[in-house]
Amino acid sequence: MSRTFEVSFEFFPPRTDAGREKLTATRDALMTKNPEFCSVTFGAGGSTRDRTLETVLELRDGGVDAVPHLSCISSDKQELRELLARYRELGIRRIVALRGDIPSGQGGGGELRYASELIELIRAEHGDHFELLAAAYPEMHPQARDFESDLRFFAAKMKAGASRAITQYFFDAEAYFHFVERVRALGVEAPIIPGIMPVTQFDSLVRFSDVCGAGIPRWIRKQLEAYGDDQESMRAFGHEMVSRLCERLIEGGAPGLHFYTLNQASPSLRILDSLGR
Numbered sequence: 001m002s003r004t005f006e007v008s009f010e011f012f013p014p015r016t017d018a019g020r021e022k023l024t025a026t027r028d029a030l031m032t033k034n035p036e037f038c039s040v041t042f043g044a045g046g047s048t049r050d051r052t053l054e055t056v057l058e059l060r061d062g063g064v065d066a067v068p069h070l071s072c073i074s075s076d077k078q079e080l081r082e083l084l085a086r087y088r089e090l091g092i093r094r095i096v097a098l099r100g101d102i103p104s105g106q107g108g109g110g111e112l113r114y115a116s117e118l119i120e121l122i123r124a125e126h127g128d129h130f131e132l133l134a135a136a137y138p139e140m141h142p143q144a145r146d147f148e149s150d151l152r153f154f155a156a157k158m159k160a161g162a163s164r165a166i167t168q169y170f171f172d173a174e175a176y177f178h179f180v181e182r183v184r185a186l187g188v189e190a191p192i193i194p195g196i197m198p199v200t201q202f203d204s205l206v207r208f209s210d211v212c213g214a215g216i217p218r219w220i221r222k223q224l225e226a227y228g229d230d231q232e233s234m235r236a237f238g239h240e241m242v243s244r245l246c247e248r249l250i251e252g253g254a255p256g257l258h259f260y261t262l263n264q265a266s267p268s269l270r271i272l273d274s275l276g277r
Protein backbone atom coordinates (compact mmCIF):
# COMPACT_ATOMS: atom_id res chain seq x y z
CA MET A 1 0.00 0.00 0.00
CA SER A 2 1.35 3.44 -0.88
CA ARG A 3 1.06 6.01 1.94
CA THR A 4 1.04 9.77 1.64
CA PHE A 5 2.01 11.40 4.95
CA GLU A 6 4.73 14.11 4.92
CA VAL A 7 8.31 13.28 5.88
CA SER A 8 11.28 15.47 6.74
CA PHE A 9 14.88 14.65 7.58
CA GLU A 10 17.34 16.25 9.96
CA PHE A 11 21.11 16.46 9.41
CA PHE A 12 24.05 17.89 11.30
CA PRO A 13 26.71 19.95 9.50
CA PRO A 14 29.63 17.64 8.63
CA ARG A 15 33.10 18.60 9.84
CA THR A 16 35.26 16.91 7.22
CA ASP A 17 35.38 16.46 3.45
CA ALA A 18 34.53 12.79 3.88
CA GLY A 19 31.53 13.81 6.00
CA ARG A 20 30.41 16.25 3.31
CA GLU A 21 30.62 13.60 0.62
CA LYS A 22 28.67 11.18 2.77
CA LEU A 23 25.97 13.78 3.37
CA THR A 24 25.61 14.42 -0.36
CA ALA A 25 25.07 10.69 -0.91
CA THR A 26 22.61 10.59 2.03
CA ARG A 27 20.74 13.59 0.65
CA ASP A 28 20.42 11.99 -2.78
CA ALA A 29 19.24 8.67 -1.33
CA LEU A 30 16.63 10.36 0.89
CA MET A 31 15.32 12.55 -1.93
CA THR A 32 13.68 9.39 -3.32
CA LYS A 33 11.19 9.76 -0.45
CA ASN A 34 10.21 13.22 -1.60
CA PRO A 35 10.67 14.98 1.75
CA GLU A 36 8.78 18.17 2.50
CA PHE A 37 12.04 19.66 3.86
CA CYS A 38 15.40 18.76 5.37
CA SER A 39 16.67 20.63 8.39
CA VAL A 40 20.21 21.31 9.58
CA THR A 41 21.18 21.62 13.23
CA PHE A 42 22.91 24.67 14.68
CA GLY A 43 25.61 24.62 17.32
CA ALA A 44 27.15 27.25 19.52
CA GLY A 45 30.37 28.86 18.31
CA GLY A 46 31.22 30.70 15.10
CA SER A 47 32.60 27.93 12.87
CA THR A 48 29.77 25.55 13.76
CA ARG A 49 27.27 28.24 12.82
CA ASP A 50 28.90 28.86 9.48
CA ARG A 51 28.71 25.15 8.77
CA THR A 52 24.92 25.21 9.24
CA LEU A 53 24.60 27.77 6.48
CA GLU A 54 27.11 25.95 4.22
CA THR A 55 25.20 22.70 4.69
CA VAL A 56 21.88 24.39 3.97
CA LEU A 57 23.31 25.72 0.70
CA GLU A 58 24.75 22.33 -0.27
CA LEU A 59 21.41 20.65 0.36
CA ARG A 60 19.67 23.26 -1.74
CA ASP A 61 22.01 22.46 -4.63
CA GLY A 62 20.47 18.99 -4.59
CA GLY A 63 16.95 20.41 -4.90
CA VAL A 64 16.09 20.10 -1.20
CA ASP A 65 14.01 22.66 0.68
CA ALA A 66 16.70 23.12 3.34
CA VAL A 67 15.74 24.60 6.69
CA PRO A 68 18.32 25.94 9.17
CA HIS A 69 17.89 25.50 12.90
CA LEU A 70 18.63 28.67 14.85
CA SER A 71 19.23 28.82 18.58
CA CYS A 72 19.37 32.00 20.63
CA ILE A 73 21.02 31.10 23.90
CA SER A 74 24.61 31.90 23.04
CA SER A 75 24.19 34.74 20.55
CA ASP A 76 23.41 38.40 21.09
CA LYS A 77 20.55 40.06 19.25
CA GLN A 78 22.85 41.67 16.73
CA GLU A 79 24.34 38.30 15.69
CA LEU A 80 20.87 36.84 15.37
CA ARG A 81 19.69 39.81 13.30
CA GLU A 82 22.64 39.48 10.92
CA LEU A 83 22.06 35.78 10.45
CA LEU A 84 18.34 36.28 9.88
CA ALA A 85 19.05 38.99 7.30
CA ARG A 86 21.47 36.63 5.53
CA TYR A 87 18.93 33.80 5.52
CA ARG A 88 16.29 36.13 4.12
CA GLU A 89 18.65 37.39 1.43
CA LEU A 90 19.33 33.77 0.43
CA GLY A 91 15.63 33.10 0.02
CA ILE A 92 15.21 30.87 3.06
CA ARG A 93 11.56 30.74 4.14
CA ARG A 94 11.57 28.35 7.11
CA ILE A 95 13.52 28.17 10.36
CA VAL A 96 13.50 25.77 13.30
CA ALA A 97 13.62 28.32 16.15
CA LEU A 98 15.17 27.10 19.41
CA ARG A 99 16.69 28.13 22.66
CA GLY A 100 19.60 25.74 22.24
CA ASP A 101 21.90 24.23 24.82
CA ILE A 102 25.04 25.79 26.19
CA PRO A 103 28.03 23.50 25.65
CA SER A 104 29.82 22.93 28.95
CA GLY A 105 32.64 25.40 29.53
CA GLN A 106 31.31 27.94 27.01
CA GLY A 107 29.08 30.00 29.28
CA GLY A 108 25.76 31.52 28.22
CA GLY A 109 25.92 35.09 27.10
CA GLY A 110 22.83 35.37 24.92
CA GLU A 111 20.38 38.21 25.36
CA LEU A 112 17.40 35.96 24.76
CA ARG A 113 16.66 33.28 27.33
CA TYR A 114 13.91 31.24 25.71
CA ALA A 115 12.87 30.12 22.24
CA SER A 116 9.65 32.13 22.65
CA GLU A 117 11.74 35.32 22.76
CA LEU A 118 13.54 34.36 19.55
CA ILE A 119 10.19 33.66 17.89
CA GLU A 120 8.89 37.05 19.06
CA LEU A 121 11.98 38.80 17.70
CA ILE A 122 11.67 37.11 14.29
CA ARG A 123 7.95 37.88 14.04
CA ALA A 124 8.51 41.50 15.12
CA GLU A 125 11.31 42.10 12.59
CA HIS A 126 10.39 39.83 9.68
CA GLY A 127 6.60 39.62 9.88
CA ASP A 128 5.40 36.45 8.16
CA HIS A 129 8.45 35.98 5.93
CA PHE A 130 9.65 32.85 7.76
CA GLU A 131 7.61 29.85 8.72
CA LEU A 132 8.79 29.03 12.26
CA LEU A 133 8.92 25.53 13.70
CA ALA A 134 9.53 25.03 17.42
CA ALA A 135 10.69 22.11 19.57
CA ALA A 136 8.28 20.02 21.65
CA TYR A 137 8.95 17.49 24.42
CA PRO A 138 6.26 14.81 24.88
CA GLU A 139 8.22 13.47 27.87
CA MET A 140 8.91 16.95 29.26
CA HIS A 141 11.98 19.11 28.65
CA PRO A 142 14.79 17.79 30.89
CA GLN A 143 15.24 21.15 32.64
CA ALA A 144 11.54 21.89 33.07
CA ARG A 145 10.27 22.45 36.60
CA ASP A 146 7.27 20.19 36.02
CA PHE A 147 5.12 18.88 33.19
CA GLU A 148 2.33 21.45 33.66
CA SER A 149 4.56 24.51 33.45
CA ASP A 150 6.46 22.99 30.50
CA LEU A 151 3.14 22.59 28.65
CA ARG A 152 2.16 26.17 29.43
CA PHE A 153 5.51 27.52 28.23
CA PHE A 154 5.21 25.40 25.10
CA ALA A 155 1.73 26.80 24.40
CA ALA A 156 3.02 30.36 24.91
CA LYS A 157 5.92 29.68 22.54
CA MET A 158 3.55 28.46 19.82
CA LYS A 159 1.28 31.46 20.32
CA ALA A 160 4.29 33.75 19.93
CA GLY A 161 4.33 32.74 16.26
CA ALA A 162 5.38 29.16 15.52
CA SER A 163 3.12 27.38 13.06
CA ARG A 164 4.35 23.82 13.70
CA ALA A 165 6.41 21.90 16.20
CA ILE A 166 8.80 18.96 15.93
CA THR A 167 9.15 16.72 18.97
CA GLN A 168 12.18 15.33 20.71
CA TYR A 169 12.34 11.64 19.90
CA PHE A 170 10.53 9.14 22.10
CA PHE A 171 9.66 5.45 21.98
CA ASP A 172 6.30 5.54 23.73
CA ALA A 173 3.51 6.51 21.34
CA GLU A 174 1.21 7.26 24.28
CA ALA A 175 3.55 10.01 25.46
CA TYR A 176 3.05 11.73 22.10
CA PHE A 177 -0.75 11.32 22.04
CA HIS A 178 -1.02 12.53 25.62
CA PHE A 179 1.13 15.58 24.88
CA VAL A 180 -0.95 16.47 21.80
CA GLU A 181 -4.18 16.12 23.78
CA ARG A 182 -2.86 18.34 26.57
CA VAL A 183 -1.61 21.12 24.29
CA ARG A 184 -4.87 21.06 22.29
CA ALA A 185 -6.64 21.70 25.60
CA LEU A 186 -4.42 24.77 25.98
CA GLY A 187 -5.57 26.07 22.59
CA VAL A 188 -2.61 24.98 20.44
CA GLU A 189 -3.97 23.87 17.06
CA ALA A 190 -0.62 23.68 15.25
CA PRO A 191 0.56 20.35 13.82
CA ILE A 192 2.96 18.53 16.16
CA ILE A 193 5.33 16.41 14.07
CA PRO A 194 6.84 13.42 15.89
CA GLY A 195 10.64 13.29 15.81
CA ILE A 196 11.82 9.76 15.03
CA MET A 197 15.19 8.33 16.01
CA PRO A 198 16.07 5.18 14.08
CA VAL A 199 17.86 2.80 16.44
CA THR A 200 21.21 1.58 15.13
CA GLN A 201 23.57 1.71 18.13
CA PHE A 202 22.77 0.91 21.71
CA ASP A 203 25.53 2.72 23.66
CA SER A 204 25.24 6.04 21.88
CA LEU A 205 21.44 5.87 22.07
CA VAL A 206 21.57 5.45 25.85
CA ARG A 207 24.10 8.26 26.27
CA PHE A 208 22.19 10.65 24.08
CA SER A 209 18.80 9.78 25.57
CA ASP A 210 20.09 10.48 29.09
CA VAL A 211 21.19 13.96 28.04
CA CYS A 212 18.10 14.96 26.11
CA GLY A 213 15.58 13.37 28.46
CA ALA A 214 14.13 10.83 26.01
CA GLY A 215 12.97 7.73 27.86
CA ILE A 216 13.93 4.26 26.65
CA PRO A 217 11.24 1.92 28.01
CA ARG A 218 12.67 -0.88 30.14
CA TRP A 219 11.62 -3.68 27.77
CA ILE A 220 13.41 -1.97 24.88
CA ARG A 221 16.54 -1.25 26.91
CA LYS A 222 16.70 -4.85 28.15
CA GLN A 223 16.17 -6.30 24.71
CA LEU A 224 18.81 -4.05 23.12
CA GLU A 225 21.26 -4.79 25.94
CA ALA A 226 20.78 -8.53 25.46
CA TYR A 227 22.11 -8.37 21.89
CA GLY A 228 25.56 -7.36 23.15
CA ASP A 229 27.91 -7.33 20.15
CA ASP A 230 25.35 -8.85 17.81
CA GLN A 231 24.84 -5.64 15.81
CA GLU A 232 22.74 -7.30 13.15
CA SER A 233 20.08 -8.58 15.56
CA MET A 234 20.15 -5.28 17.45
CA ARG A 235 19.49 -3.34 14.25
CA ALA A 236 16.75 -5.73 13.16
CA PHE A 237 14.99 -5.27 16.50
CA GLY A 238 15.51 -1.48 16.39
CA HIS A 239 14.05 -1.33 12.91
CA GLU A 240 11.01 -3.41 13.85
CA MET A 241 10.36 -1.44 17.03
CA VAL A 242 10.69 2.03 15.46
CA SER A 243 8.66 1.02 12.39
CA ARG A 244 5.84 -0.10 14.67
CA LEU A 245 6.03 3.15 16.59
CA CYS A 246 5.75 5.11 13.31
CA GLU A 247 2.82 2.98 12.21
CA ARG A 248 0.96 3.75 15.44
CA LEU A 249 1.73 7.46 15.19
CA ILE A 250 0.46 7.75 11.63
CA GLU A 251 -2.62 5.61 12.35
CA GLY A 252 -3.29 7.78 15.38
CA GLY A 253 -3.29 11.00 13.34
CA ALA A 254 0.29 12.34 13.47
CA PRO A 255 0.69 14.86 10.63
CA GLY A 256 3.98 13.37 9.38
CA LEU A 257 7.35 12.09 10.60
CA HIS A 258 10.63 13.96 11.11
CA PHE A 259 13.68 11.67 11.09
CA TYR A 260 16.83 12.33 13.11
CA THR A 261 19.03 10.76 10.45
CA LEU A 262 22.48 11.33 12.04
CA ASN A 263 23.47 11.83 8.38
CA GLN A 264 22.69 8.21 7.47
CA ALA A 265 20.16 7.30 4.81
CA SER A 266 19.43 3.59 5.14
CA PRO A 267 17.87 3.34 8.64
CA SER A 268 15.24 5.99 7.76
CA LEU A 269 14.74 4.60 4.26
CA ARG A 270 14.13 1.09 5.58
CA ILE A 271 11.55 2.35 8.06
CA LEU A 272 9.74 4.33 5.37
CA ASP A 273 9.85 1.35 3.02
CA SER A 274 8.25 -0.82 5.65
CA LEU A 275 5.53 1.81 6.13
CA GLY A 276 4.81 1.79 2.39
CA ARG A 277 5.86 5.47 2.04
Ligand code: FAD
Pocket residue numbers: 040041042043044069070071096097098099100101113114115116134135136141142143144145149150153154157166167168169195
Ligand atom coordinates in the same frame (compact mmCIF):
# COMPACT_ATOMS: atom_id res chain seq x y z
P1 FAD B 1 12.49 26.57 25.21
O1 FAD B 1 11.20 26.40 24.52
O2 FAD B 1 12.96 27.96 25.46
O3 FAD B 1 12.39 25.79 26.62
C1 FAD B 1 13.55 25.54 27.39
C2 FAD B 1 13.18 25.34 28.85
O4 FAD B 1 12.75 26.58 29.43
C3 FAD B 1 12.02 24.36 29.09
O5 FAD B 1 12.32 23.65 30.27
C4 FAD B 1 10.82 25.26 29.32
O6 FAD B 1 9.84 24.67 30.17
C5 FAD B 1 11.46 26.47 30.00
N1 FAD B 1 10.79 27.74 29.71
C6 FAD B 1 10.32 28.18 28.53
N2 FAD B 1 9.83 29.44 28.64
C7 FAD B 1 9.99 29.79 29.95
C8 FAD B 1 9.70 30.96 30.72
N3 FAD B 1 9.11 32.01 30.14
N4 FAD B 1 10.02 30.97 32.04
C9 FAD B 1 10.61 29.89 32.63
N5 FAD B 1 10.91 28.76 31.96
C10 FAD B 1 10.61 28.71 30.65
N6 FAD B 1 19.80 22.28 20.10
C11 FAD B 1 20.81 22.92 19.48
O7 FAD B 1 21.71 23.47 20.16
N7 FAD B 1 20.87 22.99 18.11
C12 FAD B 1 19.91 22.44 17.32
O8 FAD B 1 20.00 22.53 16.09
C13 FAD B 1 18.82 21.77 17.94
N8 FAD B 1 17.81 21.25 17.22
C14 FAD B 1 16.74 20.69 17.85
C15 FAD B 1 15.65 20.23 17.08
C16 FAD B 1 14.54 19.66 17.69
C17 FAD B 1 13.38 19.20 16.84
C18 FAD B 1 14.50 19.52 19.11
C19 FAD B 1 13.33 18.87 19.77
C20 FAD B 1 15.56 19.98 19.88
C21 FAD B 1 16.68 20.58 19.27
N9 FAD B 1 17.75 21.08 20.00
C22 FAD B 1 18.80 21.71 19.37
C23 FAD B 1 17.77 20.96 21.47
C24 FAD B 1 17.16 22.19 22.16
O9 FAD B 1 17.88 23.35 21.83
C25 FAD B 1 17.25 21.94 23.67
O10 FAD B 1 16.39 20.90 24.04
C26 FAD B 1 17.07 23.15 24.55
O11 FAD B 1 17.42 22.76 25.88
C27 FAD B 1 15.67 23.71 24.61
O12 FAD B 1 15.32 24.34 23.45
P2 FAD B 1 13.81 24.85 23.22
O13 FAD B 1 13.81 25.64 21.99
O14 FAD B 1 12.86 23.75 23.37
O15 FAD B 1 13.69 25.84 24.51
